Amino acid sequence: MNSRNLLHPQIETLSMRDLSVLQEEKWRQQWDYVISRSPFYREKFAGATGTTPTLDDIRALPLTDKEELRKSQETEPPLGNYVACPPEDVNRIHHTSGTTGRALLIANTRRDLEVIARLGARGFFAAGLRPSDRVVHCLNYQLWTGGVTDHMSLEGTGAAVIPYGVGGTRRLIETIRHQRVTAISCTPSYPATLEQTLREAFDLEPRQLGLRLALFGGEAGLDSQRFRDTMEDKWGFRVRNANFGLSEVMSIIASQCEETNDLHCIAGDALFIELLDPRTGERLGIEDGISGELVCTHLEKACQPLIRYRTRDVVTVTGAGPCRCGRTGFRFRVTGRTDDMFNVRGVNVFPTAIHKVIVEHPDIASGHFRIVLAGPGPYERIRLRVEAAADLPRERWDGAARALENAIRGAIGASAAIEMLAFETLPRTEGKTSIIERG
Ligand SMILES: [Zn+2]
Numbered sequence: 001m002n003s004r005n006l007l008h009p010q011i012e013t014l015s016m017r018d019l020s021v022l023q024e025e026k027w028r029q030q031w032d033y034v035i036s037r038s039p040f041y042r043e044k045f046a047g048a049t050g051t052t053p054t055l056d057d058i059r060a061l062p063l064t065d066k067e068e069l070r071k072s073q074e075t076e077p078p079l080g081n082y083v084a085c086p087p088e089d090v091n092r093i094h095h096t097s098g099t100t101g102r103a104l105l106i107a108n109t110r111r112d113l114e115v116i117a118r119l120g121a122r123g124f125f126a127a128g129l130r131p132s133d134r135v136v137h138c139l140n141y142q143l144w145t146g147g148v149t150d151h152m153s154l155e156g157t158g159a160a161v162i163p164y165g166v167g168g169t170r171r172l173i174e175t176i177r178h179q180r181v182t183a184i185s186c187t188p189s190y191p192a193t194l195e196q197t198l199r200e201a202f203d204l205e206p207r208q209l210g211l212r213l214a215l216f217g218g219e220a221g222l223d224s225q226r227f228r229d230t231m232e233d234k235w236g237f238r239v240r241n242a243n244f245g246l247s248e249v250m251s252i253i254a255s256q257c258e259e260t261n262d263l264h265c266i267a268g269d270a271l272f273i274e275l276l277d278p279r280t281g282e283r284l285g286i287e288d289g290i291s292g293e294l295v296c297t298h299l300e301k302a303c304q305p306l307i308r309y310r311t312r313d314v315v316t317v318t319g320a321g322p323c324r325c326g327r328t329g330f331r332f333r334v335t336g337r338t339d340d341m342f343n344v345r346g347v348n349v350f351p352t353a354i355h356k357v358i359v360e361h362p363d364i365a366s367g368h369f370r371i372v373l374a375g376p377g378p379y380e381r382i383r384l385r386v387e388a389a390a391d392l393p394r395e396r397w398d399g400a401a402r403a404l405e406n407a408i409r410g411a412i413g414a415s416a417a418i419e420m421l422a423f424e425t426l427p428r429t430e431g432k433t434s435i436i437e438r439g
Contacts, residue, residue, distance in 0.1 A: 005258065005325060007125035007157065008118075011269050012327045019268050019328070020055070026299040027272065028052050033084065034305045040072055040082035041307060055272050055297075058308060059283045063295065065310045069104055069248065079107050085302045095143040096247050106145065106247050109302040113152070115270050116251050120153020122266045123255030124185075126327065127242035128213050131158030134179055136172065138186040139217070141165045145247040146217065153252060154185060169197040176209055183213040185242075191231060207236040215242040224356060225261070244334070246311055248304070249296045254332070259324040262331040263315075272297040278314055278338050278348060286330050291316040291348070293338050312338045314350065340436060342371075343378040344414040351435055354382065357407050364389050364400035368426045371436045382408065382416040385437075390423045 006012045014022065031052045034041050045061060053061065072080035079090070092113055094106040108116065129135060135154055141147030147165065154161045162181065164172055173194070175181065184191075191206070191214070198204045214237045228239045244254040244263050250271055254263035265273060275284045275292030284292045294311040319331035336350025343349070351371060359367050365386050372383040386404060388397055397420040408416040 006327065007122045009326070012122065012266065012329065013322075014268070014328060016328065022269060023272055023299055024055055026269070027055050027297075030299050030301070030305065033302075034307065037084035038082055038305060040068075040080070041305075045307075058297065059274070061308055063281075063308045063310050064306055066104070066248070066312075070102055073105060078105055079304070080105075082304055082306070083107065084305055085109055090303060092148075094145045094149065094247060097144045097146070104248055107303045112301055112303050113149075115300055116149060117152040117156045119250060119267050119270055120150060120252040121156025123252040124154055124159075124215060124242050125157045126255045126257045126264060126266060126325070127215055127240035128238060128258050129154065129157045129159050129183060129215065129242075133157075133159040133183045133213070134162065134181045135159050135183040135185055135213075135215070136162045136164045136176060136181050138164045138166060138172065138184060138190060145251050149247075149251050150185065150243065159183070169193055170201055173198060173202060173204075173209070176211070180210070182211060183215065184211055184237075185215040188216045188227075188231075191235060195234075206234050209235070211235060211237045213238050213240065215240055217241075217243040224359065226360065228261075246296075249298070249306065249309060249311065253296070254329075257323060257325040257327060260319070260331060262318045262333055264323065264325075264327050264331055265329040266327070268329055270298070270300045272299055274308070275315070275317070278341060279343075286317055287320050288317055291335055310338075314338055314341065314348075342373060344382055345378065345380065347412065347414040349382060349412055349414055353412050354384070354408065355435075357411050358386060358404065361400075361404060361407065362389065364392055364396070364403060366390060366423055368428075369435065370426065372439060373436060374439050382412075382414055384408075384416055384418045385421055385426075386418050387421045387426055388423055392423075 048061060069080060069082060072082050089109045090107045091110045092108055095103040096106060137151050137154055139146035139150060151161055151163055162175065195206050198206060198209065216239065232239050240256050241263065242255045243252055245252045250267055253267045253271065254265045257264050274295040275286060275290060276282065276295055277284055278293050284290050291314055294313045294315050296309050296311060297307050298305045314335045315332040316335045317330055317332050322328045323331060336352045340351050341348050354371065358365050358369050366389050369384055369386040372385060388400060392400060401418040401420050404418050405416045
């Protein structure tokens with residue numbers, strides 16, 4: 001371990017035992033603060049407010065979900081009655097980027113913003129960003145936290161940050177070349193646009209741009225080793241998912257270090273994390289191989305503190321002990337969302353896991369497919385309609401279906417029944433179409 005690779009070694013290398021002591025200490029203060037200041041929680045936990053529960057005890061408290069926060073903001077606009085600080089302490093207000101439902105307003109105090117930036121910086125530093133870097137931040141600065149809040153986290157590493165935002169690809173390329181920029185923070189899909197402009201307007205190859213590090217937010221493609229390898233090979237930069245979080249909880253909760261492709265939880269001194277069995281809601285131990293829904297409790301938050309907040313993200317723990325990088329925070333992969341999980345003979349199946357298998361077979365499948373769920377389940381097998389690759393002859397469809405069924409059984413542990421469809425049978429409308437068909 002080399003502590004120069006850690007931004008906050010005294011926190012990032014704490015043993016589980018020392019971390020729990022720190023967490024309990026912060027929690028006692030936070031609980032008193034929330035119960036005395038947040039009307040929402042005073043009401044929600046009426047009857048449980050006599051003595052301070054330990055972090056172990058809180059498993060008995062009801063969960064908080066996003067719908068409750070939305071309702072709270074509707075009834076007491078604009079910020080909701082879960083706000084615990086005086087109005088004059090609010091220092092920055094964002095919107096969630098929410099793809100489902102109405103956006104939430106995310107408000108923070110000066111102190112909250114310092115905590116968010118400190119943790120975010122820890123995440124970007126873990127992913128390899130250093131004070132010697134110059135980084136262009138190419139996310140949208142309008143309303144949502146990806147812009148200015150992530151910008152402050154990038155600055156927290158000591159790197160020089162260029163606030164770029166979205167669009168203006170030609171000028172971005174000029175900026176990168178002129179200022180000898182070494183790192184880019186953007187969405188995983190943006191380099192494709194950058195590449196096109198590089199070739200067309202500058203007659204340059206991606207590698208000639210000289211970027212050494214790409215910091216990406218958590219889109220699904222990042223979990224695919226093939227996707228990352230292809231991109232690293234083309235650009236000569238290191239691909240890191242530096243940005244797993246939720247704006248209502250903490251912009252950056254976890255980030256990849258330089259030693260592993262799994263996400264490190266880096267937020268232990270500001271968040272208490274529980275993993276809950278997606279079916280029973282029972283708390284699970286954080287141990288290798290365990291999968292559960294991520295539920296977060298703020299240990300330090302003044303404006304919109306949350307207790308036992310359901311993220312709906314199901315994660316699988318891939319490392320509970322210390323990592324080679326020296327960090328002790330547990331490592332995990334995001335397995336899917338509880339919203340679209342279904343059960344096949346006792347196995348929890350996520351559409352993202354099926355998607356991953358399908359896109360790993362570009363020779364036989366176009367990547368477009370539908371999951372057919374008849375009735376409420378549980379189901380006997382995964383019924384899929386899968387589009388054949390453009391140039392796959394019809395006589396090979398049967399073989400392709402069997403190959404995909406085998407791959408799904410191997411990867412997910414459930415059997416599948418696949419019907420092949422001709423190329424371009426399924427609509428290509430972006431985002432709006434669900435890949436689950438219920439019948
Ligand atoms: Zn590590």
